[in-house]
Amino acid sequence: xxxxxxxxxxxxxxxxxxxxxxxxxxxxxxxxxxxxxxxxxxxxxxxxxxxxxxxxxxxxxxxxxxxxxxxxxxxxxxxxxxxxxxxxxxxxxxxxxxxxxxxxxxxxxxxxxxxxxxxxxxxxxxxxxxxxxxxxxxxxxxxxxxxxxxxxxxxxxxxxxxxxxxxxxxxxxxxxxxxxxxxxx
Numbered sequence: 673x674x675x676x677x678x679x680x681x682x683x684x685x686x687x688x689x690x691x692x693x694x695x696x697x698x699x700x701x702x703x704x705x706x707x708x709x710x711x712x713x714x715x716x717x718x719x720x721x722x723x724x725x726x727x728x729x730x731x732x733x734x735x736x737x738x739x740x741x742x743x744x745x746x747x748x749x750x751x752x753x754x755x756x757x758x759x760x761x762x763x764x765x766x767x768x769x770x771x772x773x774x775x776x777x778x779x780x781x782x783x784x785x786x787x788x789x790x791x792x793x794x795x796x797x798x799x800x801x802x803x804x805x806x807x808x809x810x811x812x813x814x815x816x817x818x819x820x821x822x823x824x825x826x827x828x829x830x831x832x833x834x835x836x837x838x839x840x841x842x843x844x845x846x847x848x849x850x851x852x853x854x855x856x857x
Contacts, residue, residue, distance in 0.1 A: 697722075698711075698714040698718060698723075699711050699723045699726065703829065704831060705796060705821075705823045706787070707831065708831050709782070709796065709821075711726065711727050712727045712833075713782075715727060716779065717778060717780075719769045719772060719774065721766055724765050725761070725765075726832075727832060727833055728758055728761065728834070729832045729833065729834040730826060731758075733826035733827045733828055734826040734827065734832070736826075738757065738833075738836075739835050740756045740760075740761065740852075741835075741836070741837045741838065742756075743838045743839055743840045744840070746838070746849035746850055747849075750849070750850075752853050752856050752857075761852075764852045764855050767855045767857075768804060771807050771808045772804065773805075776805040777805050778805065779802075779803045780802050781800065781801040781802075782799070784797075784798060784799045792824055792825065793824045794821075794823045794831070795820060795823075796821045799817070799818050800816060800817060800818070800819050800848070801814065801815070801816045802814070802815045802851070804851070808855070811854045811855065812851060814846070815845075815848050815851050816841065816847070817848060818840075819838055819839070820835070820836070820837040820839070821833045822834060822835030822836075822837075
């Protein structure tokens, strides 16, 4: 009798594996400026808002405040940049993620990277291409330009970006600033 119950009920059969419900998260404690860049890259690839924001200065542990300076054309074209803050950064990136299918690609490509690192600060200059396959109409999915990140360690000795400058490389570039301004609303 037990044999019949055991073989017929399916209680001990293996079931199909379900896909994970948690967001992928690759984040390493940023003990150096290059780890901050790596974390930013993973946050973009994984579309992870929390890890993206963790790349920027946390005012609870630093006297520094986040500052984003858009490219010159965007600065005059988009009034949203007059009061850009870390919360603005959060809103922009949250909106960008919400308009992007989880299976769509998003990648940051940095090239011609120049590190200028001191004991308590670092300046990183790089050309960039950001590919973010979102679904918003009339907003570029590929942006490019040149960026400068200014980083420093906080009271926990963890590095983060507190200054971000965006520049046009070519006159016809659609920069990251344009994407931020259009995704903010």
